[in-house]
Structure formats: C-alpha cells, structure tokens
Amino acid sequence: MDATLFNSSKNVFLDTVNAKDYIELDRISAIYQSLKESITKPLKMVLLYGKPGTGKSMFLSKLYNDLSTSIPVYMYKTPIIDEIEFFKVLAQDMFDMKYDDQLNFTQFMKVLNKSNIKDTPIILLDEAQLYPDILMEKIRLLSDTRKVKFVITLHKTEKEDLIAKEHFKTRIWESIELENASKFELKIYIQKKLMKANYFDTANMFDEKSVNFIHKLTHGNYRESNKLIYTLFDIYESYLTENSSHKFNHNKVSKKLIEMAGIHIGILND
Amino acid sequence: MIDTKQLEKRWFKYKFKSYLIYLIIFIGVIIFILTLFILSNIFIKDDTPINKTVQIPKIEKIIVKKKEVAKTEIIDKNITKNITKKIKKIAIKKIEKKEVVKQLVVEPSFEFISQIEIALDNEEKKEKESYRFQKREEAREIEKVQKKVAEKKVTSSKEKYQEKPIVEVKKVQRERKSPLTIVRQNTQQDIKNVIKRFEKNNNPALSLFIARQYYEMKEYKKAYNYALTTNGIDNDIEESWIIFAKALIKLDKKSIAIKMLHKYIAHSNSYRAISLLDDINSGEFQ
Numbered sequence: 001m002d003a004t005l006f007n008s009s010k011n012v013f014l015d016t017v018n019a020k021d022y023i024e025l026d027r028i029s030a031i032y033q034s035l036k037e038s039i040t041k042p043l044k045m046v047l048l049y050g051k052p053g054t055g056k057s058m059f060l061s062k063l064y065n066d067l068s069t070s071i072p073v074y075m076y077k078t079p080i081i082d083e084i085e086f087f088k089v090l091a092q093d094m095f096d097m098k099y100d101d102q103l104n105f106t107q108f109m110k111v112l113n114k115s116n117i118k119d120t121p122i123i124l125l126d127e128a129q130l131y132p133d134i135l136m137e138k139i140r141l142l143s144d145t146r147k148v149k150f151v152i153t154l155h156k157t158e159k160e161d162l163i164a165k166e167h168f169k170t171r172i173w174e175s176i177e178l179e180n181a182s183k184f185e186l187k188i189y190i191q192k193k194l195m196k197a198n199y200f201d202t203a204n205m206f207d208e209k210s211v212n213f214i215h216k217l218t219h220g221n222y223r224e225s226n227k228l229i230y231t232l233f234d235i236y237e238s239y240l241t242e243n244s245s246h247k248f249n250h251n252k253v254s255k256k257l258i259e260m261a262g263i264h265i266g267i268l269n270d
Numbered sequence: 271m272i273d274t275k276q277l278e279k280r281w282f283k284y285k286f287k288s289y290l291i292y293l294i295i296f297i298g299v300i301i302f303i304l305t306l307f308i309l310s311n312i313f314i315k316d317d318t319p320i321n322k323t324v325q326i327p328k329i330e331k332i333i334v335k336k337k338e339v340a341k342t343e344i345i346d347k348n349i350t351k352n353i354t355k356k357i358k359k360i361a362i363k364k365i366e367k368k369e370v371v372k373q374l375v376v377e378p379s380f381e382f383i384s385q386i387e388i389a390l391d392n393e394e395k396k397e398k399e400s401y402r403f404q405k406r407e408e409a410r411e412i413e414k415v416q417k418k419v420a421e422k423k424v425t426s427s428k429e430k431y432q433e434k435p436i437v438e439v440k441k442v443q444r445e446r447k448s449p450l451t452i453v454r455q456n457t458q459q460d461i462k463n464v465i466k467r468f469e470k471n472n473n474p475a476l477s478l479f480i481a482r483q484y485y486e487m488k489e490y491k492k493a494y495n496y497a498l499t500t501n502g503i504d505n506d507i508e509e510s511w512i513i514f515a516k517a518l519i520k521l522d523k524k525s526i527a528i529k530m531l532h533k534y535i536a537h538s539n540s541y542r543a544i545s546l547l548d549d550i551n552s553g554e555f556q
Contacts, residue, residue, distance in 0.1 A: 231272070238272045260281045264272065270284040 003240040009202040010233030012193050013226040017057045017077070019065035023192045025185050028055070031176055035063060038174040039122060039151070044143040049154040050178030053223030056153040059178065060124050063151065067122065075124040083135050094121055094148075105138045112147055121148055128152035180220035187211040189222070190229060202233070210253040217262050224267065231261040457483060474503040474510070481513045490520040508540050515546060519555065 012021075038046050048056050057077065064075040074093045080086040087108040088099050095115060103111075125131070131139070143150050156177070181189055190211065194203035206214075218224035235257055239247055248254055262268035461483050468476040481496035497514035500507055511534045518527035531547045534540060549555035 234272050235274060235277070238274045241271065242274060244274070256281065259284065260274075260277050263280050263284055264277055268284060270280040270287070 003237045005199065005202060006233045006237040006240065008197070009194060009199045010230050010237065012197045012199065013230040013233070015223060015226050015230075017061050019058075019061045021193070022058055022062045023189050023196070025181070025188055025192075027185065028178075031178065032059065032062065035059070035151075035176055036066070038176075039063075039067065039149070041174075042146065043149060043174055044146065045140075045149070046151045047154060047175040048151065048178065049156045049175065051180070051221070052155055053221040054178040054180055055222050056178055057126050058222075060126050060151065060153055064124055071119045072117075072121040073124065074121060075126070077126045079125070079127050079130040081130065081132060081135070083132075083138070086135060090123070105141075109142070109145070112142070112145060115147075117147065120146070123148060123150050125150060125152040127155075129154050181215075181222060181225070182220060183208075183212050183215045186215050186218075186220050186225060190214075190225070205251065205253045207252050210255070210258060213255055213258055217258070217267050224265075227265050228258070228261050228267070231264050232257055235260055235264075457487075472503060474500045474507060477503065478507060478510050478513075481510065481517075485513050485517060488520075490517045493517040494521060506538070508538065508542055511538075511540070512542055512546055515543070515550075516555070519550060524550065 035046065035048070048059060050056055060075065060077075064073050067073045072094070074090070076089075080089055084102050084104055087105060088103045091097055091099060091103055091108055091111055094117075095111060097111075125139075128136070139150060142148055187206065187208065190206050191203045194200070194206075214225060214228060218228055232253065236248065239245060248257055259268060263270050461480055464476050464480050464483075467473070468480060477496045477500040481493045481500060484490070484496060485493035493513055494517035497510050497517060500510040501514060504510075511530070515527040515531050515534075518524070518530065528547065528550060531543050531550070535543045535547065546555065
C-alpha cells in the first residue's frame, strides 16, 4: 500500500452532494422508491426530513438526477430567501422567461395560471427550514393550484417540531424521515463506497470491529462518518509520507488511528 | 497533511484521560474496601472484652459526675439494674456468638486455683513434716543431753540444751515465711492469666476472683472495676457487692458505697452487707 492509495481512498469520502456518489442500501432504496412513487401521486407537497447528515440533500440530488430526464424538475440546493428573487428565478426556470423587472407572487400566479404546461413541474427545495414563514405560506398557496409540486427537505431538530408547523401539518400529503445508518448499513456503506471506486484493499481494511467503533463515534451519521474516514485515510497517508508505515497495521484499521481521527475532527476530546 | 506527531501527543493525552476514570474508580474502590476493613477491625476490637474492661471506668465517670451534680440516679436501683442487664446481655451475646462461630465452649477453669491450693497444701505438709522431723531430732538431742547430764550429774546444764531448740524453732519459723512470698509472686502472674481467661469467657467467678485479688493487693480502682463487671454479669453475687462497696470506701466514695449497700440489702437482705454497712457507719471500716 502506498500513499497514493490512501489519498485516493480519502477523496471518496469528501463531503460532497453528488448523485453519482449515491450508495444504494436496502432500507434507503426502499425509502427512495417510496419517494419516487409519491411524486407520481397527485400530491401537493412531499416532506423529506431528518437530522443533519442523514442524506437528505443526497436523496434530493438523486431524485433530481433520476427524474430530470423524464419530467420537468427544478432543484434549488441553496435557499432563495428573498421573495421577489425566488419567484423571478422560478419563472425563469419554469417558463424560460427573463424578467428584468421585479416579479411578485401575484404576478407569478397570473403567469402560472396562463401557462399551458403538460407535465406538472416538480420543484425541489433543499434546506427549506431557512425560508421565511411568509414565503412558505406562498409556496403552500402555489401548491394548492396543483399546477406545481414541491418536494422540500427539512432539518429535524429536537427544539423545533417542524411537522407541527401549521403550513406543513395541513398540507403535506407524504412525509418521509431519513435516519442515521445502523452498524451493518455503515459497513456496507463504507465498503460499497470504496469498492465503487475500485479501492478493494482499503475496503477490506474495515472489519466489523472497526466499523462498530466508527459507528460508536459517529452514531451512524453519514456526514460524520465521511469526515472521520476521510481524516483516517489522511493520517495513513501522512504516516506513509513520513516513512512511518511501521506504526500501523496494513491489513486492518486500528482503533488507535480511528481515535486519532476522532480527536482531529473534534468528536473525541483530548 | 496531518501533523501525526502532534496528533499522537493528543492521542496519548486522550488515552490517559480515558484510563484516568478507571484509575480513579479503582483507587476509590480500594479506599472503600480499606475503609470497610479498618472500620470492621475497629468494630471487632470494640467487641473484645479488653475494651469492655476499658469501658468500665466510663461508667465510673458517669457515677462520679452524677455524684457531683448531687443526683442519686446512679444509685437508683433501676439504672443499676438496667446497666447490669445491658452488660449481661452483651456478655451473653458475645458468649453465644463465640459459641456459634467456633463451637469452642470455654468454661471457666479453676484449675490454677486448685493448683495453687495443692501447692500450698504440699508446702504446708512439707513444712509440717520437716517441723515434726526437727522436733523429733530435738527430742532425741534433749534425751542425749539429759543422759549426759544424768551421767555428769550437772543440774545447770538444762538451760544450755533448752536454748538450742529455741534457736532451731526460730529457724523453722523463718523457713515457713519464705514459701508465702513465692505464692505472692505467683499471684501477680495468676491474676494476669485469670484476666486472660475472663476476657475469653466472661465468667463472673473469674472477674470476682480478680476483684478479690486486686482488693487484697490494695489496687482498689481495679478491684472496683472488676466487682462492677461481676455485678454486671451476675447481679446476685454477694461477695462481689461487698468488694464493690469496700473498694468504693477505699476510693473515698463512702456515700455512694452506703447507698449502694442500702439498695443491695433491700434487694438481697444480705447479712454480710448489713454487717459491712454497720462497720462503715460506726467507722470501724475505713
């Protein structure tokens, strides 16, 4: 094993939202299939919620990637908090129209009602908890016209019970919760991710014990696990660059190095 | 690139911290066990008769204090009975515990007393025999002298042969004194042995013996303690109460002694106690 292998392996775990990096796990695949079916139903809104790092953005990205070839799908990863800007961007994307002047909600509704769209466009809004309440009310009114569908993702936090919010409680027809990976799922996730990139040697280094320990530290959170494993490979690479390959076992991931990675990213306190 | 040396240092610090908790818990458990051990040892020591004898002066202190306050509660029969009952119960419990634990039934042995008595008897017998032998010898010598006198017909020689046996008798008397001193020396050791025996089995007969011996040796405080202990174990031993009262007199606690005797007489109608009380009141016993 050389430093290049660890360098390439670490890059697999870079925290990026790319549909190509989507890893199919049984439970997640079932949830994804359910989401796809929900899209075909005459729903006004679909809510995708879960704790940060559970793969909501990846889900949305995957959905966009899969649906964009067959139906009009518009995805907004970054929230457009300004109302006029939001409707202007939406009109430009949906109707391919350029508005130099301001476009408010009433004007957008007029344009929408006049439009002759065959397939109902699907608008994917990531990080919807960042949108102002007043804009969310207008999004609700838009979905009531049934001329547009919304799939929105929300962070589920302990302090804020988003499901209880009025504008979601009455109108969401389907809500899907994403959760952290189990120990078994995390092992499959890590190995599949590495094997997908043809790094079989590094994939084999993760035995049940080491994965369990990673799970203990990250609680199966995909983002945290990615960060930890990225740092882990970074440490391996650093040792090899310093010609200190004797300091670690080449066949399996040592607990010491996982702990070092945990200390480095701050999930373990030294 | 990660600074692995720095990270290793942080890792060692983390490991030390993580083990520190276990170390603290381990030390805590050790301290807890040691504390328990020490406490149990103290408890066991408190349970031994040696400490019990130490506790007795405390009772005495209470008595003295109460006397100073001019309260007669100490002498109150109920209190004394309660104290004696408690001591009795403790003593009984201890004996029972010991019996249960080891099944070693230790009965008070008066072997040493009988040995002392036998030794004394033997000494006396020997002395008597030697005295008889000397008497016979003297008689023979007198006869010889009388014969010589008769032969020489000197009447005044009677005085001469009469002086000799007187001197020899004195010698015999001196010899009789020496074994008594030996007995006294042995008594000190005997008391120690008896105390040890008493600490083992709490037999009131032994504590009474010790009280008696100490009283004879004029160690009145000790005599008082052992008499009190004896009363605590058995409330109906007359001699123990007598020694107790006598020791109190010797310790300048006449009023307490009188009150104690009054209470005891009311309880037992003891002739000896009445007699002692009379002697105390008349000033014959001081």
